[in-house]
Amino acid sequence: MRKALVPLLLLALAAAGCGGKTPGDTAESGRQPRRIVSLSPTATELLFAVGAGGQVVAVDSNSNHPADAPRTDLSAYQPNLEAIAGYKPDLVVYSDDPGELKAGLEKLGIPALQQPAAKRLDDTYAQIDQLGKATGHPAEAGRLTETMRAEIQKIAGGPRPERPLAYYHELDKNLYSATSKTFIGQLYAQLGLENIADAADKDGSGYPQLSAEYVVKADPDLIFLADTKCCGQTARTVAARDGWDQVRAVKAGAVVELDDDVASRWGPRIVDFLRLISAKVQAMETVGS
Amino acid sequence: MTVTERLGRAPVAPGPRPARLRAGLLLAACACLAGAALLAVLVGPVRLGTAGVLAELAGRLPLVDVDSGLSERDAAILWQLRLPRVVLGGLVGAMLALAGAAYQGVFRNPLADPYLLGAAAGAGLAATLAIAYGPDTSSWPVDLLPVAAFAGAVAGVVAAYALGRSGGGRTATTLILSGVAVASFLTAVQTYVQQRQDETLREVYGWILGRLTTAGWSEVVLVVPYALLSAAVILLHRRLIDVLAVGDDEASSLGVRAARVRLVVVAAATLATAAAVAVSGLIGFVGIIVPHTVRLVAGSSYRLLVPLCLIAGAAFLILADLVARTVMAPAELPIGVVTAFFGAPFFALVLRTSRRSL
Numbered sequence A: 001m002r003k004a005l006v007p008l009l010l011l012a013l014a015a016a017g018c019g020g021k022t023p024g025d026t027a028e029s030g031r032q033p034r035r036i037v038s039l040s041p042t043a044t045e046l047l048f049a050v051g052a053g054g055q056v057v058a059v060d061s062n063s064n065h066p067a068d069a070p071r072t073d074l075s076a077y078q079p080n081l082e083a084i085a086g087y088k089p090d091l092v093v094y095s096d097d098p099g100e101l102k103a104g105l106e107k108l109g110i111p112a113l114q115q116p117a118a119k120r121l122d123d124t125y126a127q128i129d130q131l132g133k134a135t136g137h138p139a140e141a142g143r144l145t146e147t148m149r150a151e152i153q154k155i156a157g158g159p160r161p162e163r164p165l166a167y168y169h170e171l172d173k174n175l176y177s178a179t180s181k182t183f184i185g186q187l188y189a190q191l192g193l194e195n196i197a198d199a200a201d202k203d204g205s206g207y208p209q210l211s212a213e214y215v216v217k218a219d220p221d222l223i224f225l226a227d228t229k230c231c232g233q234t235a236r237t238v239a240a241r242d243g244w245d246q247v248r249a250v251k252a253g254a255v256v257e258l259d260d261d262v263a264s265r266w267g268p269r270i271v272d273f274l275r276l277i278s279a280k281v282q283a284m285e286t287v288g289s
Numbered sequence B: 001m002t003v004t005e006r007l008g009r010a011p012v013a014p015g016p017r018p019a020r021l022r023a024g025l026l027l028a029a030c031a032c033l034a035g036a037a038l039l040a041v042l043v044g045p046v047r048l049g050t051a052g053v054l055a056e057l058a059g060r061l062p063l064v065d066v067d068s069g070l071s072e073r074d075a076a077i078l079w080q081l082r083l084p085r086v087v088l089g090g091l092v093g094a095m096l097a098l099a100g101a102a103y104q105g106v107f108r109n110p111l112a113d114p115y116l117l118g119a120a121a122g123a124g125l126a127a128t129l130a131i132a133y134g135p136d137t138s139s140w141p142v143d144l145l146p147v148a149a150f151a152g153a154v155a156g157v158v159a160a161y162a163l164g165r166s167g168g169g170r171t172a173t174t175l176i177l178s179g180v181a182v183a184s185f186l187t188a189v190q191t192y193v194q195q196r197q198d199e200t201l202r203e204v205y206g207w208i209l210g211r212l213t214t215a216g217w218s219e220v221v222l223v224v225p226y227a228l229l230s231a232a233v234i235l236l237h238r239r240l241i242d243v244l245a246v247g248d249d250e251a252s253s254l255g256v257r258a259a260r261v262r263l264v265v266v267a268a269a270t271l272a273t274a275a276a277v278a279v280s281g282l283i284g285f286v287g288i289i290v291p292h293t294v295r296l297v298a299g300s301s302y303r304l305l306v307p308l309c310l311i312a313g314a315a316f317l318i319l320a321d322l323v324a325r326t327v328m329a330p331a332e333l334p335i336g337v338v339t340a341f342f343g344a345p346f347f348a349l350v351l352r353t354s355r356r357s358l
Helices: A002-015 A023-028 A041-049 A080-085 A101-107 A121-135 A138-156 A184-191 A195-198 A212-218 A233-238 A262-264 A272-289 B002-008 B019-042 B052-060 B072-107 B117-135 B143-165 B172-196 B200-207 B216-236 B238-243 B248-253 B258-280 B288-298 B301-328 B335-353
Strands: A036-038 A056-059 A091-094 A112-114 A165-169 A222-225 A253-255
Touching: A036 A041, A041 A056, A041 A091, A041 B172, A056 A138, A056 B072, A101 A112, A101 A165, A112 A121, A112 B301, A121 A138, A121 A184, A121 B216, A138 A184, A165 A184, A165 A195, A165 A212, A165 A272, A184 A272, A195 B258, A212 A262, A212 B072, A233 A253, A253 A272, A253 B052, A262 B238, B019 B052, B019 B072, B052 B072, B072 B172, B072 B216, B072 B238, B072 B288, B072 B301, B117 B143, B117 B172, B117 B200, B117 B258, B143 B172, B143 B238, B143 B258, B172 B200, B172 B258, B200 B238, B216 B288, B216 B301, B238 B248, B238 B301, B248 B258, B288 B301, B288 B335
Parallel strands: A036 A056, A036 A091, A091 A112, A165 A222, A222 A253
Antiparallel strands: none
């Protein structure tokens, strides 16, 4: 075993420029990774957005955006080290380490970069910068964050409704929701929307399961469905639920079908997401006045 | 010891229970159920007001005309969200307790529960398959998931039964062992499918944790026929289950065909379990805790045990669900957590304070 590892290690060290360096250092030393494996759908989106798409050789089974990403069977939930090593990567980007991923990659001498789920917008910008540096595209990354910041500021600075609108963000059919302190909740807050799930987060998880009674009583102006792909929910299925015909959003046709993926990732598409939500809020105002 | 004495089996009060005591216990259980149901209708994450709810309920009675003062929305919350959930909780609790008692009786095994013969594993696999590979059913009149879970639960038990019989033996032990084998196999397949289709994990997990949260009248309508049928069959067989307690050979010397009784009772209990699982996911503990608690209070004769389990199971799950939706209100607790968390200590208490033995 050890004998087999030594040449592998040497190879990896050579590829990495020399031992012990972080991917950021690699880029600074002028060597760009040419064989990137992404085990995170968000990282995949970010890699392509900073112009490193051409260096990506494999992405995990859930990385479905952009369409030209080299999607494989690699699982991000149960990463298989041999399968990953099979792509001879010189950089692996991942979001969660379910067990021995980091240690395993270290043993194989494969440089790895963890980009955990963003807790706030600044985390997204930081991850973009980090990926830009690591892949040799710092300038593109800088431009991307600049554009995103400007766009988001513009959308958030748009006209506000006279009365703050209440919304319910649905994660699945069992009425799991996300509060304002989650990443997605902070995006809604940027537009001045009030989250009905905030009152329900007694244990502070950020993702409480709401009572149907409570959702109906809270009477949200807007309902956002982030369970259209996973669980086949639509404005029609929501309207058909017992008692939900009493909810203002259902009466007003303000049940918005989101793309589950966009609503659960922290990549560049959050700008499109915000634009969509903002348009819905503006539309509500027009109807209201 | 004569056969009749062994049939009685209750160590403290051997022989048949006086009819008056039986009626008293049944009445007390019914009162508990009525109290639990009323409390569950009155209390919830949304305050509707006791007077308002009572007036609204009374207003639906024929010849009664009262204005409850509830808004249209509050009335919808009461009639379309809270009431069906209480009714469904009662039905599911009754069926799980009934099935648990029945399995424990025909297998002479105190640890038997409704999921013993692969019903849970079968339902779990079928639900996972429906979520992972099923067609989009959002435009269908009936959701595919409960139908799949029901079919899976029945198929799991049928597979266990077929395996047990092909093994040559028709004894309780062979059947339990084949149930264990079938359940392990089905669970392995389910795990494999989940790993292949990891985007389904969330929905499968949500289903397993229990789905009383989103209960409506359609689920109630779905399970009522099975509940009535299986309860009737098991009620009719309750004396025969008592006879099985003496063992298959002795039962047959008394003219009872043990394997046949077991088949009929298992079929009915499986229908009940499958229907419960289809609408509520996997709610554990009810099928074990309720029959044993009833046994400790009322003795082990199935004549009284079966009807008492039906009533006590309903009351227990209604109360457990009440806790699930109020403790963290307006957030929910998974019902399975509540049944185990409150059920286990309660059971321990009953075990300690009771002078009877199981």
